[in-house]
Amino acid sequence: MSHKKAIIIGAGVAGLASAIRLAVQGFAVEVYEKNSYPGGKLSHFEANGFKFDAGPSLFTQPQNIEALFALAGEPIADYFNYQSLPVSCKYFYSDGTVVNAYTNTNAFANELENKLGEDGKKLTSYLKQSEKVYNNIGSIFLNHSLHKRKTLFKAPIRKALATAKSKYLFKTLHHINEAAFTKTHTVQLFNRYATYNGSSPYLAPGMLSLIPHLEHNEGTFYPKGGMISITNALYQLALKKNVVFHFNTPVTSIIHHEDKVRGVVANNDNHYAEIVVSNMDAYFTYNHLLKDYRKANKILKQERSSSALIFYWGINASFPALELHNIFFTKDYKAEFDSLFKLKNLYYDPTIYINITSKCEPGFQAPEGKENWFVMINVPANVGQNWQSFTQRYREIIIAKLSAALGKDIASLIEVEEVLDPITIESKTASYMGSLYGTSSNSKFAAFLRHPNFTNAIKGLYFVGGSVHPGGGIPLCLQSAKIMSDIVVDDMKKKKKAH
Numbered sequence: 001m002s003h004k005k006a007i008i009i010g011a012g013v014a015g016l017a018s019a020i021r022l023a024v025q026g027f028a029v030e031v032y033e034k035n036s037y038p039g040g041k042l043s044h045f046e047a048n049g050f051k052f053d054a055g056p057s058l059f060t061q062p063q064n065i066e067a068l069f070a071l072a073g074e075p076i077a078d079y080f081n082y083q084s085l086p087v088s089c090k091y092f093y094s095d096g097t098v099v100n101a102y103t104n105t106n107a108f109a110n111e112l113e114n115k116l117g118e119d120g121k122k123l124t125s126y127l128k129q130s131e132k133v134y135n136n137i138g139s140i141f142l143n144h145s146l147h148k149r150k151t152l153f154k155a156p157i158r159k160a161l162a163t164a165k166s167k168y169l170f171k172t173l174h175h176i177n178e179a180a181f182t183k184t185h186t187v188q189l190f191n192r193y194a195t196y197n198g199s200s201p202y203l204a205p206g207m208l209s210l211i212p213h214l215e216h217n218e219g220t221f222y223p224k225g226g227m228i229s230i231t232n233a234l235y236q237l238a239l240k241k242n243v244v245f246h247f248n249t250p251v252t253s254i255i256h257h258e259d260k261v262r263g264v265v266a267n268n269d270n271h272y273a274e275i276v277v278s279n280m281d282a283y284f285t286y287n288h289l290l291k292d293y294r295k296a297n298k299i300l301k302q303e304r305s306s307s308a309l310i311f312y313w314g315i316n317a318s319f320p321a322l323e324l325h326n327i328f329f330t331k332d333y334k335a336e337f338d339s340l341f342k343l344k345n346l347y348y349d350p351t352i353y354i355n356i357t358s359k360c361e362p363g364f365q366a367p368e369g370k371e372n373w374f375v376m377i378n379v380p381a382n383v384g385q386n387w388q389s390f391t392q393r394y395r396e397i398i399i400a401k402l403s404a405a406l407g408k409d410i411a412s413l414i415e416v417e418e419v420l421d422p423i424t425i426e427s428k429t430a431s432y433m434g435s436l437y438g439t440s441s442n443s444k445f446a447a448f449l450r451h452p453n454f455t456n457a458i459k460g461l462y463f464v465g466g467s468v469h470p471g472g473g474i475p476l477c478l479q480s481a482k483i484m485s486d487i488v489v490d491d492m493k494k495k496k497k498a499h
């Protein structure tokens with residue numbers, strides 16, 4: 001039997017998930033990837049016995065990965081294992097207060113009462129509301145294309161959009177949190193969720209208050225072997241489904257004729273296929289691969305999400321006071337976000353995130369008695385700032401802040417160091433301006449302005465990944481592959497009917 005052929009541009013997490021889904025649908029799938037490895041932002045490296053996940057570090061909604069294995073009929077345990085975490089994140093405030101965000105709601109409510117004087121019941125009702133928003137509105141955004149008439153005519157979807165508009169569209173996440181809690185430290189903690197898609201809590205809509213549901217009601221997880229295990233598991237599953245990968249092979253153009261996609265150009269050769277799926281940043285897809293389309297200009301108008309400055313440090317000591325995920329807050333969160341999004345500048349007192357996977361796998365992720373620190377601050381997307389000078393200056397600032405908070409001279413403990421900035425994020429993963437999550441959610445209408453998972457202009461061309469609907473972050477990227485493959489099923493049915 002001859003299979004229809006599908007070509008996927010990019011082996012990021014959404015590209016891998018798309019490859020699996022289309023292979024299960026019966027397509028002969030080939031993936032072209034410009035790098036020598038799969039995973040895109042979800043990759044890793046090792047240096048002197050320290051292992052580092054290069055990009056994402058927070059893992060929620062493992063059911064998205066389970067669904068792929070179930071679909072492919074493969075036992076997930078043979079490829080991928082994970083554990084749930086008792087503490088989602090440990091928060092260090094500038095006044096010395098320390099809060100453990102327990103994933104058990106009662107324990108978390110007690111912690112907020114004891115450490116912050118917050119009424120624990122407020123947490124319980126916030127998380128219940130968060131669950132409601134997720135189930136009634138969020139899951140609809142995440143499971144459907146917002147750009148198909150068929151979707152918009154469904155009664156539950158219209159109801160969800162109306163509720164989203166009346167209750168959450170005109171309030172920011174900060175407004176929602178300020179109304180829900182009495183203590184500024186609690187508000188700051190829940191404001192942080194806007195950064196999960198690279199946005200500001202003072203601009204992003206209150207809808208983002210659904211994110212804590214995922215982390216606190218559903219759970220926070222650690223994949224055995226680190227985040228790279230997600231890439232490895234999906235890559236192995238794709239191979240099992242006979243997906244063919246071409247690494248070190250950038251696609252240079254998308255071939256289309258009479259509004260229909262025909263294939264791609266790579267290595268100066270034409271490769272033909274019935275459908276093409278771009279997992280490349282949508283801006284670059286138009287700008288580099290579809291030069292005769294002006295769509296890039298429209299996408300360009302949307303604000304990009306924040307980027308990051310990351311120091312990967314091999315630390316010659318262990319810090320019992322730290323957890324897997326740690327946040328050292330700035331004193332003035334509003335000023336920090338104003339600086340990032342209005343001034344496109346770094347803030348002199350940045351909020352610092354530290355991820356340490358050797359906490360979960362000591363002796364494996366780092367040599368015995370040592371720790372692998374992924375130290376990140378949010379920075380603006382690249383608009384030509386001097387990143388070399390920022391890196392030097394902020395290395396000093398971060399070391400001084402952490403040394404003071406932890407009571408040890410951090411500089412003398414760093415025995416391995418690598419750095420990633422917005423320019424290297426763009427060059428390694430082809431993410432326009434080095435943004436981590438595609439476009440930001442700082443506009444009320446961001447969810448609707450994100451590029452759809454298809455285009456009416458070129459039939460057979462689809463889009464997945466962090467720069468398109470439903471947005472950035474691993475769970476959303478995996479959902480984009482599901483939405484795309486559902487659209488392909490519909491399109492194939494329509495095509496069959498027409499013949």
Ligand SMILES: Cc1cc2nc3c(=O)[nH]c(=O)nc-3n(C[C@H](O)[C@H](O)[C@H](O)COP(=O)(O)OP(=O)(O)OC[C@H]3O[C@@H](n4cnc5c(N)ncnc54)[C@H](O)[C@@H]3O)c2cc1C
Pocket residue numbers: 009010011012013014015032033034035038039040041042054055056057058059249250251252279280281308310425428429430431436437464465466467471472473474475477
């Ligand atoms: C530092 C950092 C921290 C993050 N933290 C988290 C987190 O904690 N939790 C979370 O859920 N998310 C996090 N994210 C976001 C998450 O990593 C991304 O949303 C997600 O990995 C993007 O996946 P993607 O499928 O869009 O593809 P990408 O990872 O963007 O990969 C796209 C792929 O396409 C390839 N490509 C591009 N152009 C071409 C071409 N012309 N031809 C062939 N191949 C091409 C690229 O090489 C790349 O491999 C983080 C991101 C970064 C960078």
